[in-house]
Amino acid sequence: MNPNLLEDRRFEKIHTIIQEDSKKASLFVANEIAGLIQEKQKEGKKAVLGLATGSTPTKVYDYLVQFHKEGRLSFKNVITFNLDEYYPMQPNSLHSYVRFMNEHLFNHVDIGAENVHIPDGSLSPEEIRDYCLDYEKKIENVGGIDIQILGIGRTGHIGFNEPGSSLNSKTRLIRLDRVTRLDAASDFFGQENVPMRAITMGVGTILSAKKIILMAWGEGKADVIQQSVEGQIKESIPATFLQHHNNCDFVLDDASSSKLSRIQTPWLVTECKWDDHLIKSATIWLSEKLNKAILKLTNEDYNEYGMGNLVAEIGSAEQINLKVFNQLQRTITGWPGGKPNADDSQRPERANPHPKTSLIFSPHPDDDVISMGGTLLRLVDQGHNVHIAYQTSGNIAVFDDEVIRFLDFAATVQEDNVELDKKLKEVREFLASKKPGQVDSEEIQKFKGLIRRGEALAACRYCGVEEKNAHFLNLPFYETGTVKKRPHSEEDVKITYDLLNKIKPEQIFAAGDLSDPHGTHRVCLEIIYQAIDLLKKNRQDWINNCYVWLYRGAWQEWEVADMEMTVPIGPKDMARKKNAIFKHQSQKDSAMFPGNDEREFWQRAEQRNKETANRYNALGMAEYEAMEGFVRYHFNFN
Structure with a gap:
């Protein structure tokens, strides 16, 4: 976060915690989970965790495993319920969340197998309804989830609750959104291999947790985070339903928080401590907001959009405009390696040495x-x-197919090459059964x-x-x-x-x-x-x-x-x-x-x-x- 910003959260409807990067944010979440487990152990109670999969929580699991190996944390009193699983999906599949959780957490800690619950993607269609009802009952029978951790999809989905999911939805079989399948395509080596459906906890199931922690990393999540935290509650962005929860934290890195008002446009939120970069950001924002060139901005423009104190501090709109205009002008160069025999004091790269x-x-x-x-x-x-x-x-x-194409070419060029022909045959057989x-x-x-x-x-x-x-x-x-x-x-x-x-x-x-x-x-x-x-x-x-x-x-x-x-x-x-x-x-x-x-x-x-x-x-x-x-x-x- 920019230290020159005086924090104000007036537009935020969900509590946000911003860390510098995903590593520090993951450590923060891991400590929250470890603290709950240890507190419950002292009370002789079970700690019930709702767990997520995907790239977002992996570092959290790494830290929890580290805590366990260092002797700081036992999972003997922990019960877990995972959010979701693709359907159909065999538990031993490369893509199953059973395998994911075993590899990232369960195989490395002392949790009892009977305390681990992950939706079963191997069920027949006829079994799913009763299974989902039973999943809900199991959560209820252990007293509910103490901490539910979540990631967030680009469509705003939580778990696999896609746009259109209702506030009171429970664990069920759902059809995956096209965008969700596209985002998962790399893991499955092609969108055509991504399952069309999944079993997921419902929005209502998630909201019944005593505490919710949603994590998001990277600029790619910044837009949906802003909409979820500051926007209106709507079914088209299921994460906005979390605004209903009275104990929900969004734990973010700098990049994923970048579109929040207090980060992107703090002058609309509170008084700012102005520095050159913030002045530049604010002036560019105002220029684009009003569709006016920088040199045409007026004192009234700045005053109307929360920057009256900047005008008072600098002196006039004209002075601000010229300052930012010159800063931008100096970034432009046709000489990325530096222009030889030129004054480089106002250029981004040095004139010498040349060539570089x-x-x-x-x-x-x-x-x-x-x-x-x-x-x-x-x-x-x-x-x-x-x-x-x-x-x-x-x-x-x-x-x-590219491999076969190149080997075909090589075999054609080198006719009667027994070794090459053998190699091509082996490759074809391997790829045909892959x-x-x-x-x-x-x-x-x-x-x-x-x-x-x-x-x-x-x-x-x-x-x-x-x-x-x-x-x-x-x-x-x-x-x-x-x-x-x-x-x-x-x-x-x-x-x-x-x-x-x-x-x-x-x-x-x-x-x-x-x-x-x-x-x-x-x-x-x-x-x-x-x-x-x-x-x-x-x-x-x-x-x-x-x-x-x-x-x-x-x-x-x-x-x-x-x-x-x-x-x-x-x-x-x-x-x-x-x-x-x-x-x-x-x-x-x-x-x-x-x-x-x-x-x-x-x-x-x-x-x-x-x-x-x-x-x-x-x-x-x-x-x-x-x-x-x-x-x-x-x-x-x-």
Whole structure:
């Protein structure tokens, strides 16, 4: 949270607790749960927990397991009821919530098997109604749920209570919303493999819990959190029903809370302590709210929208306008590597040295061209020594048929190659019997990685990046063959550290696109940060003269108020950027993991780049075809 904001919650109808990041927020929730369990133990009572699945609560379970292994927490007095389960679903399936809960919690603590309750997805349709009634009775017989933890879906669903669920609904079989199935598609390796139905606790069941904790992480949840906390209660957003509960907390990280009024527009809520960034944010917001260029805003405009004290503090609207206009103007540069022989005091990048060595980190083999392809082309065109580091192989995002297609080609080229023919036959047999979500063999994972490597090299050649400057790191944390990855390790950091120390770039570009629903971008960025910290610790002085620029675009764009460098892209360079993206043919037309946006990545990138340019234009800046935005990472040199 911004320390310059004086907190006021007048628009919030649910109590919110905001932590800096999901790790701290998860620890907070784990401590709440552990505290309840320990309190009940002292009283000789059972602690009844309502549990959720999905990516949101996994770190909470990690902490609870840690508490148990440290001898701080026993689960012998704990009874659990899970929110939901896909239907149909066998308990031993890769995708079952029984398996999820066992892997993340139950197999690692001392809870009795008889105290664990998870909806049974293996029932016949005729058995479901009675089973759901019995599930409700079991909750009632143990005195109700003490703490119910929840995540929240993009549609505002809690559990699998989709839009249209009623306030008093109980445990039942429901049909999943299209958006919910789309969001689950990556876990099932394709939307067509996601079950159409699920068994879920009802809204009424959830509201009967004595305490509710809803957790949300990331910018992708910010809109639905704002609507749930500040909006009207309505069936189209089931999470708004939680406003009826008198003991409900929303535990959020900074990103998921970013659309709350006290965070996004605090001047509408209370008095503010104004700093340059808040002034910039408020002025841009006002300009867009009134559809007026910044230099046209008046004292009356500021006064009408809660910023009278800012005008009084600065002196006049004209002074504020000019201040913010100049700040925005200075972010725009056609020289992302710095303009040689120019005054760089008001430019985002330094003039010297020129040319620079620029290192672009790409979490997946196509993020570089998707998110900053126009800037990449500009750096090459202006003579900089551009390197690209592909942090992961991206192998799980390749369709099975691509492997067969490439092996078919190889077998055709090398006729009568017995070994190759044998290999092709083995691959065909494996893939023909492969089940949705089944992990590929190591050999097939390698083939898929090579396909993406070849595409990345094709994009490098097209952009003018020398092939020797393409570095394929294949970071170990990623190489699981599944959507779920390992935690990153010292080995991941060392690989990154060694590359940085070998190249010694004057510029680093890294993906700050933390809305990536699969988390790879977040992990890749954390690895870079740790490598930089290690370089500083080891007194590698060259890092002190290196600028680190963070890009977005694959999943979401920076807010204009946050952008510290914006690079205009003309029609010709936008066409070149799209052509570079098209080199990644295995991701073209239909990506394995499209996330919640069904458009192709080149379409998303083009639209976001054009939107950024349109926003700058509406604010009164020069009109461009498109723009890519960057935020500088200001690391501590101590």
